Amino acid sequence: MRKGDLAAIIDLNEKDDQIQPLTAARPIGTLPFAGRYRLIDFPLSSLDHANVRSVAIFLPKSGRSVTDHIRSGSTWNMDQITGGIFTYPYMAGRDYEDPQLRARYYDDYLQFLRKSSAQYTIIMGTQNVANVDVDAIVAYHQAGESPVTAVYKNLPETAMQPEDLTLDMTELGTASSVVPASENRGHLKEGKIPAFMDIYLIGTIDLIDLLIDASEAPTFKRLPQIMREAVLQNNANAFEYTGFLAKLNTIQRYYDANMSMLEDQNYQALLYSANSIETKNKNEIPTYFSTESKVTNSLLGTGDFIEGDVNHSILFRNVHIHRDALVDHSIVMQGSKVGTGSSVKYAILDKGVIIGPNLALEGTPEEPLVFAKNQKVFQPDGKGVTARA
Numbered sequence: 001m002r003k004g005d006l007a008a009i010i011d012l013n014e015k016d017d018q019i020q021p022l023t024a025a026r027p028i029g030t031l032p033f034a035g036r037y038r039l040i041d042f043p044l045s046s047l048d049h050a051n052v053r054s055v056a057i058f059l060p061k062s063g064r065s066v067t068d069h070i071r072s073g074s075t076w077n078m079d080q081i082t083g084g085i086f087t088y089p090y091m092a093g094r095d096y097e098d099p100q101l102r103a104r105y106y107d108d109y110l111q112f113l114r115k116s117s118a119q120y121t122i123i124m125g126t127q128n129v130a131n132v133d134v135d136a137i138v139a140y141h142q143a144g145e146s147p148v149t150a151v152y153k154n155l156p157e158t159a160m161q162p163e164d165l166t167l168d169m170t171e172l173g174t175a176s177s178v179v180p181a182s183e184n185r186g187h188l189k190e191g192k193i194p195a196f197m198d199i200y201l202i203g204t205i206d207l208i209d210l211l212i213d214a215s216e217a218p219t220f221k222r223l224p225q226i227m228r229e230a231v232l233q234n235n236a237n238a239f240e241y242t243g244f245l246a247k248l249n250t251i252q253r254y255y256d257a258n259m260s261m262l263e264d265q266n267y268q269a270l271l272y273s274a275n276s277i278e279t280k281n282k283n284e285i286p287t288y289f290s291t292e293s294k295v296t297n298s299l300l301g302t303g304d305f306i307e308g309d310v311n312h313s314i315l316f317r318n319v320h321i322h323r324d325a326l327v328d329h330s331i332v333m334q335g336s337k338v339g340t341g342s343s344v345k346y347a348i349l350d351k352g353v354i355i356g357p358n359l360a361l362e363g364t365p366e367e368p369l370v371f372a373k374n375q376k377v378f379q380p381d382g383k384g385v386t387a388r389a
Helices: 042-049 066-068 099-116 135-142 204-216 223-234 250-259 264-271
Strands: 005-012 053-058 082-089 118-123 128-130 147-154 165-169 174-181 192-203 236-240 245-247 294-296 309-311 326-329 343-345 347-349 361-362 367-369 385-387
Touching: 005 042, 005 066, 005 099, 005 294, 042 118, 066 082, 082 099, 082 204, 099 118, 099 165, 118 135, 128 192, 135 147, 135 192, 135 236, 147 165, 147 223, 147 385, 165 343, 174 223, 192 204, 192 223, 192 236, 236 385, 245 250, 264 361, 343 347
Parallel strands: 005 053, 005 118, 053 082, 147 236, 294 309, 309 326, 326 343, 343 361, 347 367
Antiparallel strands: 118 192, 128 245, 147 192, 165 174, 165 192, 361 385
């Protein structure tokens, strides 16, 4: 699109109770992914490729990891003289019976939208990892008859959980409502269900009107509820996305989505399709491999030091795998260390985790072990950690 035609809203206050402890100190949006990315990189990259230069990011309780990663937004060409990235403080858990706080909630949205002067606004989340063509969504919206467009991907019913949001589709291919999968009564296509991707497109003037109406209503409604009601009231255009998609709202889904990046077809489809995914650059030394090391079918970040064996795993930056150690079917985040003689299988190690020597840590593909940020493990604990003979 032409610069200035489209503004964007990214709300980082997403439900994360099933992905703890990985989100104890960060929102879902800054979870590391595929060895070097953060989840927020995906919507920001899609917006960059669509020439979007005004983005409002609504911060969670702890916004430090967000601001540290985004900085000026230059990675995604958002460091503009006009427009740019605008961050708004945490408001999701406030007492909205207080009229001043309630007015502030809507005011933040309204001020951003009015100053953007954009014709359209796209609303996005971060827990759906995808490489979305925003220009294609806009073109579809312009050709449609509804003032609202919602984005979905058809997934097998077996891939859905009862609480996952879906689009209830009509025979005409429009969306009549946004409902949990357990309540979807629409017309399914070849046994697949339209998984909603937390993406709406709407005319900016229409969105302003919806927010003003909500601010004057007797019952408080957050933006997600406002938009779901807009789908219901307008029989929204339904744009079908057909690329790679992973929803990362549980530990199991986070683990599985990362492991799927070890399959070249998935890796190329998500990260190197028509639109590339950009992330904050870190100029670091290359990874070191000792003569005794062995690495098989794995993704490794820069600055790693590998003396042991790494198999079917994802290692982020500055990870140290000591001599005679084994990392197998695991995710090891930045700055973590696995001690001499230890084995780590089917596990997720958050940033800065230290595993002592001669330990055996083993989860399962269905229930990987999870170690919280900066956790130190030096002895058996009866929770999948034993001494290695």
